[in-house]
Amino acid sequence: MSTVHEFKNTILKVENVSLNLGGNQILRDVNVDIRDIVRPGMSQGQIVGFLGPSGIGKTKFFEILAGLIKPDSGQVLLGDPLTPVQVGRVGVVQQSYPLFGHRTVLGNLMVAAARKGIPAAERKAKCEEMLAHFGLEGHAHRFPAELSGGQKQRVAIAQQLLCSDHFLLLDEPFSGLDIIMIEKVCELLRSIAALHEHNTIIVVSHDIESSASIADTLWVMGRDRDDQGNIIPGSRIKHTYNLIERGLAWQENVMSRRDFHDLVDEVRGLFKTL
Template sequence: MEYSKNECILKIDNVSLTLDNKIILQNVNAEIKNIVRPGMTQGQVVGFLGPSGVGKTKLFEIMAGLLKPTSGEVYVGEAQKLVAPGRMGVVQQNYPLFHHRTVMGNLEIAAKKTISDPQKRKDKIFEMLDRFHLRQHTNMYPAQLSGGQKQRIAIAQQLLCSDNFLLMDEPFSGLDINMVDEVSEMICEISNAHEHNTIIIVSHDIVSTAAISDTLWIMGRDRDAQNNIIPGAKIKHTFDLIERGLAWQPDIKKIPAFNDLINEVRDLFLYL
């Protein structure tokens, strides 16, 4: 499998966070590099896992530019600019759409942030509607849509107004198995629609997340000699699934090495 990892397109640089005198994050460091595969458009998916209460949500907010860390920075894009609100698309669990606006109205608001020309804006919106199989729902309101349709609109909305990055909070939560498969396919399709498209999934669903990721970040805390937790979480383990031959594989869940990976991650959770 021929590929290369080139320039850095996201860097978490020594990020720490203290809130109300409580250390939440301590010296968090991670990088995402542009993956290049000859003859292919290859984006990427990073799965971001960790026990409940470990600080994933706060790091999620820092990566999105919604929360300022106590120290450290997050840089995004080829130019490695400091992250700011709007540079990252954020899709949260409740899909915060404007309920008094149609699908077209919701997407129009998002597109205005990045596309000034009305015709180009309209063309881009219809491109998104077609990509997410939503054109027939253009004039419908969110209350008339299914949960899956709302999720697709929320994703399209964020792609229209952000900079090739999409942060997704628990995208598999509460879905039946068929919907999990549909959402997984959609995430892979989005990531591969542009070379720099980068999707970071924060999830408790280890299997579904690992199945579509090319990198896994496992967040946790260190322990002292007496096995007491040391305050301040960090990215403790990084799994390069490309090197393991577990990325971009059809029917990945049927591969024995994938099941070994899942067991390895689950075992790590016991000590995080």
């Protein structure tokens, strides 16, 4: 598979983001960005694996990226051209896949399409197109309680794609899944990224291996230490891995490669220092 690519404009930029809650420094001077990736003859979105130990501040950074809370300083910019994040521009898929229980699958998507401002005459066709892409045509008139966990996840992702601007945050999408289901979710996320070159998926996860297998970039969040080894309050993105440069992005059967497992071991080893 060809990995010829070119980095274009920055489409997400985090500048000097800090957050203090109740006198505790949660985030400190977080700086990171994502650039549009262009590959000849194909549409290629971006997938970022966002990793870090529990309690390190990933959830609060997740909320800042989505525009759900504002940092004490700094800003999040996204789009092309870059503009400050606003609530609704970033789709958020929580672990619980919150859907409107009293609405059908199609009804849930219609609400998202209306919220996005898609003209009424075009909404149903757009939602049916999304159902077809996610293999949910036969479930359009079912209610969330009648769906499996995997089906609910697909509906939740489709819903958020309809009402956001190409940016999608997923919270622990591999949690509690068996190996077969994890492979299906990975394939789903790859297909979503390939729908549009600006599609940008940030996967917050403790599953290093699954995240690395689909990502082109890994972010690892942690805290610095002073000369005496004491933790300096406030987390930041301490390590960024470019998996394209390592030859590990967009590869079939990447999990079978020795250099992939070396990467996973390297990242896992970092957790002891974060």
